[in-house]
Amino acid sequence: MNESRRSEYAVVVLFGCAVLSAVGFIFVYAWFSPRHMPNSLLGICFGLTLLFIASAIALIGLRLVPNEEREDEYPQEHPEQQQAVVEQLHAAGELITRKRMLLGAGTAAGCALGAAALAPVLSLGPFWNTTALDKTPWRRGKRLVDQNGTPIRADDVIEETFYTAFPEGADMEEIGAPVVLLHLDPAKLHLQYGRKRWAPRGIIAYSKICTHAGCAVALFRKPTFTPVQPAEALVCPCHYSTFDPYTGATVLFGPAGRPLPQLPLMIDRSGNLRAAGNFTGRVGPAWWNVLEKPI
Amino acid sequence: MRVRALALGRTRPLLCALALAVLAGPLAATASAQPPSGIVRPDTEPRHASVELGSELFAGNCSSCHGIAGVGIKNARPGAGGVMGQGPSLKNVGAQAPDFYLRTGLMPLDNPHAEPRNNRVLLSDKEIRSLVMYVASLGRGPGIPNPRPQAGNISEGMQLFTQSCAGCHQEDARGGYVTGARVPPLQGYSAREIAEAVRIGPYLMPKFPPSQISDAQLNSIVKYVLSQDHPYNKGGWGIGNIGPIPEGLVIWLIAIPVLLITCLILGRRLRRE
Numbered sequence: 001m002n003e004s005r006r007s008e009y010a011v012v013v014l015f016g017c018a019v020l021s022a023v024g025f026i027f028v029y030a031w032f033s034p035r036h037m038p039n040s041l042l043g044i045c046f047g048l049t050l051l052f053i054a055s056a057i058a059l060i061g062l063r064l065v066p067n068e069e070r071e072d073e074y075p076q077e078h079p080e081q082q083q084a085v086v087e088q089l090h091a092a093g094e095l096i097t098r099k100r101m102l103l104g105a106g107t108a109a110g111c112a113l114g115a116a117a118l119a120p121v122l123s124l125g126p127f128w129n130t131t132a133l134d135k136t137p138w139r140r141g142k143r144l145v146d147q148n149g150t151p152i153r154a155d156d157v158i159e160e161t162f163y164t165a166f167p168e169g170a171d172m173e174e175i176g177a178p179v180v181l182l183h184l185d186p187a188k189l190h191l192q193y194g195r196k197r198w199a200p201r202g203i204i205a206y207s208k209i210c211t212h213a214g215c216a217v218a219l220f221r222k223p224t225f226t227p228v229q230p231a232e233a234l235v236c237p238c239h240y241s242t243f244d245p246y247t248g249a250t251v252l253f254g255p256a257g258r259p260l261p262q263l264p265l266m267i268d269r270s271g272n273l274r275a276a277g278n279f280t281g282r283v284g285p286a287w288w289n290v291l292e293k294p295i
Numbered sequence: 296m297r298v299r300a301l302a303l304g305r306t307r308p309l310l311c312a313l314a315l316a317v318l319a320g321p322l323a324a325t326a327s328a329q330p331p332s333g334i335v336r337p338d339t340e341p342r343h344a345s346v347e348l349g350s351e352l353f354a355g356n357c358s359s360c361h362g363i364a365g366v367g368i369k370n371a372r373p374g375a376g377g378v379m380g381q382g383p384s385l386k387n388v389g390a391q392a393p394d395f396y397l398r399t400g401l402m403p404l405d406n407p408h409a410e411p412r413n414n415r416v417l418l419s420d421k422e423i424r425s426l427v428m429y430v431a432s433l434g435r436g437p438g439i440p441n442p443r444p445q446a447g448n449i450s451e452g453m454q455l456f457t458q459s460c461a462g463c464h465q466e467d468a469r470g471g472y473v474t475g476a477r478v479p480p481l482q483g484y485s486a487r488e489i490a491e492a493v494r495i496g497p498y499l500m501p502k503f504p505p506s507q508i509s510d511a512q513l514n515s516i517v518k519y520v521l522s523q524d525h526p527y528n529k530g531g532w533g534i535g536n537i538g539p540i541p542e543g544l545v546i547w548l549i550a551i552p553v554l555l556i557t558c559l560i561l562g563r564r565l566r567r568e
Contacts, residue, residue, distance in 0.1 A: 227369065
């Protein structure tokens, strides 16, 4: 086996390795859930794909494509020399004996790379059955707990600050779990019809997930002196969607298209806060049909 | 009718002044950042801090907005220097709030509608202590906290800061914005001022009582915030530590052109050989 033939096989092997690592990337992306995604493994797979393709191309350039430079006089006067050049040109083409095999391998590697780049499409959806998105861990009677799992007592919820609460015994990282808890002046509350008893003593809870892009609504704007300062508001730090906590978290400003879903609350006999039902609407970022399909 | 005419007459010069201030731009901004009338002081100040001195300073500099003896003014009314005074009661704020607001230069404010900023502190230490004593004597309230950052744990502090503070102040305490106001960066504050701010919740910030953030946790938070005065930049140049946008700008506008120019120079040299 001559040297050029060996190089050809090496190129094909390199393209094959590129295909394998690209398929590895897609496999890793599809196999692990987003929360346990091994990012370094993804990076290694994708990096190897690029590296293999690059080495294959480099090898073609170095071994299979002639890169000899000749500076000749205009060869019209020397037909023999012209003939020599033509022969050399033909001989150069002969270095590549299996053009189709190389082309095939290169195409396969390119397609695998493209498929790997498109792998995140797997994260889209669900496309047809969206009921899973409506599920939240909140039920009537669920106690509100803090991040350590301690039940929150109504007496401990004071004004001029904010709390993050979760449903007892549920996965805190679920999108429907966290709520922002406020103690507002009951006299200033203007809730929609049917929500009058959802904020006992002015303690009110809204989903902590912004209805625009799903960030955590982590800002509570609290004036020190209400007559001259901006009023209370819940603000999302990502794009500054601003919600009015007094009127059912209606949108005051920003890109959010609908209010934060409200969680009805009640106080049980031992003074703990409990949910009095589920949210008033879908939790999390907006998508098509979201307004037409309440829970 | 006459009343309205009078009121209009009074607002027009004010509007003109405002327009002038806008036109004058940055110059006017630096000038108006100070209280228009400066600090009013008694003719002879006693040598030591005292409630009496505090009371006199309060009457001259604070009572236009906070009312006589700190009872607060609910509906705006004209006070000293033509300022329409309006402000919260200071009855039970204790020593903590005046110590914080005066030492950070947030107070006195030249106009109750203005956003408090860290202006140059025009009061001497003695005057501040006098005012703090006076305001604390108006009612019962929390004393000045005494945080011990050396007893805190910096990684716990970072975790707590991320949970409760970073939403507005950013992970690296560089500040930011909330709708309608600026969120200050936290560099250059003392441990005491940081602890006071957490407990008071100045301006639009929520307050965090000990039931929410314990004194031990506060020590950790203070330690973390102080550590962000001079953060350790692993990558070299911190670019102000204000996040990915300036970092991206540096990459696109500086790093990539430098690389391209290097490539061009290398290529030219090779061709010459």
